[in-house]
Amino acid sequence: MTPAPPRHERIAHTAELALRLEADTPAEVYAEACRALGAMLREETGSIPAGEEVSRTVAVDAVDADALLVDLLNELIYLAETERWAPSAVPAVECTATRVVLRIAGARLRRVPARIKSATHHGLALRRVGERWVAEVIFDV
């Protein structure tokens, strides 16, 4: 059977932004989270990146898989605000239960994004559903 590609979708929340992430492995969930957040950041600041393409390695350590996901997203939010940079592709990702390392391609944003304040732990559980790994993340906006 052909493996299904990772995917994400926005889900309903009265006040905040919420994402559902789905992939075959936890590592791919982390990568998809990067791509999804990058899309949200570019959506806010205009669809055309300012130009300069920058790739970087991002490594995050945390106590468990859920915290890894939240801490990774918050690292990217910090980089977006302080360096006007948003991810677009994830060529490589490795993870253990408490560490994830990603090679991320991205580009500078035209403006500093201010809409997304943080990723939260509320209701978050990276879990197996059938053959897929699924997580739902709420962002404070």
Place this chain on the structure above:
Amino acid sequence: MTTARRTYPCARLHGQLVEIPRTAREDMRVAARIFADDGLWDQIRHDRTVEQLVNVATLPGIEAPALAMPDAHEGYGFPVGGVAAFRATDGIISPGGVGYDINCGVRLLASGIPMADLRPHVGALMHELSRAVPSGTGQGGRLVVDRTALDRVLAEGSGALLERGLATLDDLAHTEAGGALPGADPDAVSDRAKQRGHDQLGTLGSGNHFVEVQEVADVMDEAAAAAMALRPGDCVVLIHTGSRGLGHQVCTDYVRAMDAVMRREGIHLPDRELACAPFRSPEGRRYFGAMCAAANFAFANRQAITHAIRASFHAVLGDHVALTLVYDVAHNMAKLETHGNRQLVVHRKGATRAFGPSHPETPSRYRGIGQPVLIPGSMGTASYVLVGTDEALDRSFGSCCHGAGRAMSRHAARAAQAGAEVRRALTARGITVTGAGNRELAEEAPQAYKDVERVVRVVHDAGLARKVARLVPVGVLKG
């Protein structure tokens, strides 16, 4: 979220109050109460507000029922519109209970200018304001400070701006806590938080933050309105913003740090976003110091914006214009307060402090009247000025609602009405809107929020605050 929503037994205690009994879930330590009439209760109970409030009612050291205001809606951890008081002796403090936008709050300026005189200049004024007050995605702010100056802002709040000529003593006297929370510890604020905040003083931020030029449409309490220099037909300015990226990072840092504390203390939570520490623990005290510092940054941010607004009025209307600060009040904060003989850490998450006429923290100008309570409506609808009551201390730890409260997700709001249509409707009503794209306008459309008139009626009828004046928008600068 796709998890099933649990329903709880409830009883209506009176026309404005619903209770979820302590027995509704076995881990509850106290009951949960929601201030709402039947219509608002019907809206509130359809998202996760009640579940989140029940979760709050399980936290260690909670002193009395967990409360939700009539503008409540689901958040993350605490519901937005939530109030909970924890004993300072054996209770907790929760970064998630304060939220990411520490000391998000509202400030009202009175101008004494009749709107009839201002009306011909509204376009020029809104243009000037949009230049002077960097909004949502601006690159940094008007006031860039080095680390030494930033640490002073974190320690002294609005007072740090006195020497720069950006604040007056009268401004400080009419800001909650004098514009500076005691207990602020700049060293407890991370370098990352300082990096995010060093160029953000004087900036609005994004989302539902705004500067609105408004008209005093109705006065319900003439004595209180006179004390605030609010006359029917006059122009006023309402500012809504918070601690920007600095506050967001403080919350992020401490939610993360609480993981280890909870394992050590054996605290088990129904929701990880309620991450907390005993208030008396080293980690609890350190978060409190960082939160107070971020709150001081927010006071200073609204003060720097006030200075920019004053300069804009001078540029458009002349130097004779004097904008006086009516009041500045927070709605995302945890404060150490004395209630009776108890020291309590009162968490207000999307809820406004509303102290009454005899409370010692009510400014002298408002003694005998009550602390001004500022309730913004949704974009294009009325805002309200109320005053706190002495009775609210017993009913809600001196707390009130903070706005209309969202009723619709951003996605649903965009689907319901196009941003261009929202802009046309506002323009047709004589309201000038700047600083927002059509997407933001659609998300913040009035129909995405509860009816502010109804929300305010509930807090008034419940005795949490008393109506003073109704304000209607004339010009909106969106974050």
